[in-house]
Amino acid sequence: MRAEVVAVGTELLLGDIANTNAQVIGRELARIGVDCHVHVAVGDNIERIAEAISGALERADAVILTGGIGPTQDDVTREAIARATSDSLIEDPNLAKDLRAKFSRLGRPMAKINLRQAERPSRASSLPNPIGTAPGVLSELNGKAIYAIPGVPSEMVAMLHASVLPDLARRAGATSVIVTRVVRVGGLTESAVAEALGPTWDRLVQGNVTVAFLAGGGEVRVRLTAKATSEAAAAVRLDAVEEEVRRVLGVAVVGGGDETVEIVVGRLLAARGWTLACAESVTGGSVAARITDVPGASATFRGGVVAYATEVKPSLLDVDPSLIERHGVVSGPVARAMAAGARRVMEADVGLATTGVAGPTELEGTPVGTVVVAVSGPLGDVDREVRLPGERDNVRRLTTTVALNLVRLYLLEALEP
Amino acid sequence: MRAEVVAVGTELLLGDIANTNAQVIGRELARIGVDCHVHVAVGDNIERIAEAISGALERADAVILTGGIGPTQDDVTREAIARATSDSLIEDPNLAKDLRAKFSRLGRPMAKINLRQAERPSRASSLPNPIGTAPGVLSELNGKAIYAIPGVPSEMVAMLHASVLPDLARRAGATSVIVTRVVRVGGLTESAVAEALGPTWDRLVQGNVTVAFLAGGGEVRVRLTAKATSEAAAAVRLDAVEEEVRRVLGVAVVGGGDETVEIVVGRLLAARGWTLACAESVTGGSVAARITDVPGASATFRGGVVAYATEVKPSLLDVDPSLIERHGVVSGPVARAMAAGARRVMEADVGLATTGVAGPTELEGTPVGTVVVAVSGPLGDVDREVRLPGERDNVRRLTTTVALNLVRLYLLEALEP
Numbered sequence: 155m156r157a158e159v160v161a162v163g164t165e166l167l168l169g170d171i172a173n174t175n176a177q178v179i180g181r182e183l184a185r186i187g188v189d190c191h192v193h194v195a196v197g198d199n200i201e202r203i204a205e206a207i208s209g210a211l212e213r214a215d216a217v218i219l220t221g222g223i224g225p226t227q228d229d230v231t232r233e234a235i236a237r238a239t240s241d242s243l244i245e246d247p248n249l250a251k252d253l254r255a256k257f258s259r260l261g262r263p264m265a266k267i268n269l270r271q272a273e274r275p276s277r278a279s280s281l282p283n284p285i286g287t288a289p290g291v292l293s294e295l296n297g298k299a300i301y302a303i304p305g306v307p308s309e310m311v312a313m314l315h316a317s318v319l320p321d322l323a324r325r326a327g328a329t330s331v332i333v334t335r336v337v338r339v340g341g342l343t344e345s346a347v348a349e350a351l352g353p354t355w356d357r358l359v360q361g362n363v364t365v366a367f368l369a370g371g372g373e374v375r376v377r378l379t380a381k382a383t384s385e386a387a388a389a390v391r392l393d394a395v396e397e398e399v400r401r402v403l404g405v406a407v408v409g410g411g412d413e414t415v416e417i418v419v420g421r422l423l424a425a426r427g428w429t430l431a432c433a434e435s436v437t438g439g440s441v442a443a444r445i446t447d448v449p450g451a452s453a454t455f456r457g458g459v460v461a462y463a464t465e466v467k468p469s470l471l472d473v474d475p476s477l478i479e480r481h482g483v484v485s486g487p488v489a490r491a492m493a494a495g496a497r498r499v500m501e502a503d504v505g506l507a508t509t510g511v512a513g514p515t516e517l518e519g520t521p522v523g524t525v526v527v528a529v530s531g532p533l534g535d536v537d538r539e540v541r542l543p544g545e546r547d548n549v550r551r552l553t554t555t556v557a558l559n560l561v562r563l564y565l566l567e568a569l570e571p
Numbered sequence: 572m573r574a575e576v577v578a579v580g581t582e583l584l585l586g587d588i589a590n591t592n593a594q595v596i597g598r599e600l601a602r603i604g605v606d607c608h609v610h611v612a613v614g615d616n617i618e619r620i621a622e623a624i625s626g627a628l629e630r631a632d633a634v635i636l637t638g639g640i641g642p643t644q645d646d647v648t649r650e651a652i653a654r655a656t657s658d659s660l661i662e663d664p665n666l667a668k669d670l671r672a673k674f675s676r677l678g679r680p681m682a683k684i685n686l687r688q689a690e691r692p693s694r695a696s697s698l699p700n701p702i703g704t705a706p707g708v709l710s711e712l713n714g715k716a717i718y719a720i721p722g723v724p725s726e727m728v729a730m731l732h733a734s735v736l737p738d739l740a741r742r743a744g745a746t747s748v749i750v751t752r753v754v755r756v757g758g759l760t761e762s763a764v765a766e767a768l769g770p771t772w773d774r775l776v777q778g779n780v781t782v783a784f785l786a787g788g789g790e791v792r793v794r795l796t797a798k799a800t801s802e803a804a805a806a807v808r809l810d811a812v813e814e815e816v817r818r819v820l821g822v823a824v825v826g827g828g829d830e831t832v833e834i835v836v837g838r839l840l841a842a843r844g845w846t847l848a849c850a851e852s853v854t855g856g857s858v859a860a861r862i863t864d865v866p867g868a869s870a871t872f873r874g875g876v877v878a879y880a881t882e883v884k885p886s887l888l889d890v891d892p893s894l895i896e897r898h899g900v901v902s903g904p905v906a907r908a909m910a911a912g913a914r915r916v917m918e919a920d921v922g923l924a925t926t927g928v929a930g931p932t933e934l935e936g937t938p939v940g941t942v943v944v945a946v947s948g949p950l951g952d953v954d955r956e957v958r959l960p961g962e963r964d965n966v967r968r969l970t971t972t973v974a975l976n977l978v979r980l981y982l983l984e985a986l987e988p
Contacts, residue, residue, distance in 0.1 A: 166597070167607050168597055169599075170783075173590050174589050177583075177586040178586060179586070180586035181585060181586030181587075182586075193583065193590070195593070196609055202608055344641060348642070348643040365645075366615065367645070370723060379585070432877070438863025438864070439856030439863065439875055439877065442879075443855050443856035443857040446877070451855070452880065456879060458875075458876070460856065460876070462868070462869055463872070463874055463917070469918075470874070500887065541676075541677050541678045544702045547864070
């Protein structure tokens with residue numbers, strides 16, 4: 155069973171809103187095991203919507219349209235379905251009665267234009283809308299299904315679950331589900347992850363599990379997808395592949411899908427009964443902001459100092475000014491002293507520091523993208539210098555992740571001092 | 572001139588992420604006056620990407636592909652372009668050289684798999700990637716253009732502006748343009764902005780300028796759009812409408828489209844020759860992070876203290892502990908003392924402080940969403956208590972904007988002490 159999604163609305167093409175309806179429908183189709191190979195977005199235009207329907211039905215067994223079934227003149231999905239199925243629109247007396255009843259329950263007068271919502275292709279049936287006024291449409295062409303539901307997300311979701319998915323599952327004879335799992339990896343590039351998994355690639359994709367890599371924000375997410383006859387059967391296969399991925403990548407694995415590095419750091423600190431404090435220069439508060447994004451952060455996070463002006467480092471973080479003179483502000487010794495200072499002045503067990511050059515221009519001969527992160531704590535002091543690509547935003551974002559990953563590895567005792 | 576967008580990535584079909592790349596590209600095409608009637612999303616599959624390219628070129632003069640040009644085995648957009656144009660892939664020695672140089676500049680070894688990114692269809696040219704490693708592709712079929720750029724949003728945007736849009740505009744001969752301008756408004760709700768502009772609405776929309784409101788992140792963006800034969804003609808109409816909007820909304824106007832409140836604050840500080848320091852509790856570093864997002868922030872920003880644990884406030888910010896006992900940590904007197912402390916300990920002219928309850932649970936009887944922000948400086952000390960809607964993330968994000976807007980109004984001398 156294969157279905158496609160056609161989202162209708164000129165606002166999608168103009169980029170006024172993101173096509174989140176296609177995202178939600180795609181996720182739900184995968185969950186019930188219906189393949190979906192194409193999403194299309196088209197404007198409020200009868201001919202182009204009709205073409206999108208015909209195109210989808212050439213490739214798939216069903217098409218789900220979202221949007222364009224409201225009352226106004228630019229809502230033309232009903233007309234487009236009629237055109238694609240060589241049908242014509244009629245006013246359905248039952249729908250008209252329902253509409254009048256809905257408006258009277260809401261205590262609102264019904265504008266004449268709302269009667270457009272009582273129209274449907276003559277051979278189609280209608281799908282009830284439990285939330286709004288616009289009924290959906292279910293039409294057929296050569297045994298293939300055409301569903302039309304609203305573009306308003308809440309109504310779309312309600313009707314997807316109440317009408318579309320059950321009907322699709324019935325037509326599919328519901329034989330399979332697609333289950334997805336994500337493993338987050340820190341400190342490695344996308345190609346390094348792919349290369350590390352290369353030798354076991356065959357074992358990974360056996361049993362029909364597909365593996366994909368998504369890089370971004372200093373992390374690589376490895377996505378494992380299995381199609382099986384049940385959620386349980388998919389889980390068995392995914393368990394085996396996830397175990398293999400975790401074995402090969404070792405401590406580079408940060409956690410499962412929702413486990414961000416800041417969540418994992420909080421958990422590792424809590425397990426040891428330790429607290430953390432930050433000293434940030436190049437990241438300007440982003441490390442503290444990510445740590446405190448996690449509910450309950452106050453149990454393990456003491457606070458941070460954003461030492462942006464060089465003079466703030468000695469005064470607030472108790473950094474020896476001669477270290478800065480001797481090694482420069484972007485250096486291992488200064489980063490270590492900042493981490494140790496944060497730990498001391500905020501009475502934390504572990505201190506984490508970032509210093510570096512985010513740009514736009516180099517600093518005292520140190521090029522943009524040069525960054526040093528350091529950890530100071532009961533297990534000793536470590537620092538790491540890295541060169542990061544891209545511009546200011548990117549350098550700052552990546553440094554934040556690199557720093558959090560360093561403290562994660564420190565707490566796992568996976569670093570050479 | 573007509574172009575279509577094809578977004579590549581199985582993660583889009585599975586609903587792991589929303590197709591925001593299509594949204595951004597759609598918006599930019601509209602801006603330069605290129606019609607776009609269809610967006611398509613397909614998975615990492617050579618045949619289906621090739622079909623999407625062919626389908627798009629039947630309807631349009633150009634197709635922009637985003638995604639699938641990374642180094643890993645599932646990146647197959649290059650292969651699909653070769654198939655759609657009856658071409659074959661070659662390894663471009665110049666691209667291979669560039670790749671090696673990029674990796675060596677970053678001080679990283681290049682995995683062999685990265686050489687996939689040096690491949691291109693033999694008759695295609697490549698588009699430079701100023702941020703990442705994957706070069707883009709520009710191919711042609713019967714005089715129509717096929718562009719391929721990365722799926723990573725920052726790289727996609729950079730290459731769209733640097734390569735794709737200028738080439739498209741050149742091919743289009745550019746006959747009409749849509750010009751959009753945004754006015755950012757702080758401290759008012761969407762409906763308050765709409766109501767304030769109500770009486771002058773007719774004057775606003777005369778001359779074919781459309782006005783829309785976009786609320787989010789504690790700000791309202793008023794978007795003005797004009798379609799005209801030239802950028803200059805559009806600018807004349809937009810100038811008149813923007814002037815009216817600014818006159819009506821007064822000091823609530825933060826700035827133009829790219830002028831975030833943090834940029835404006837930096838400019839106002841520089842104009843007075845003043846510096847700023849922050850003391851953050853509820854915002855956990857987000858205020859400092861936003862301020863230091865702006866290139867050149869070091870000229871006016873001294874640093875910040877994230878006083879997450881209550882004990883850190885007295886020790887690092889020199890806040891009298893009896894104030895906390897008497898008024899509670901979320902109170903005007905404590906917020907003022909934090910702002911004054913930040914100013915003192917970091918030797919800044921102005922101090923900005925945030926304290927509040929982000930949740931998930933209330934704090935000492937103070938409900939989630941209660942926030943106090945304060946400014947201390949040469950013009951006196953002020954604090955403001957606000958109640959913010961939503962959950963943890965939202966409260967933190969809104970507080971950051973409210974705090975930055977408070978210091979903006981302070982520097983404009985638009986606050987009652």
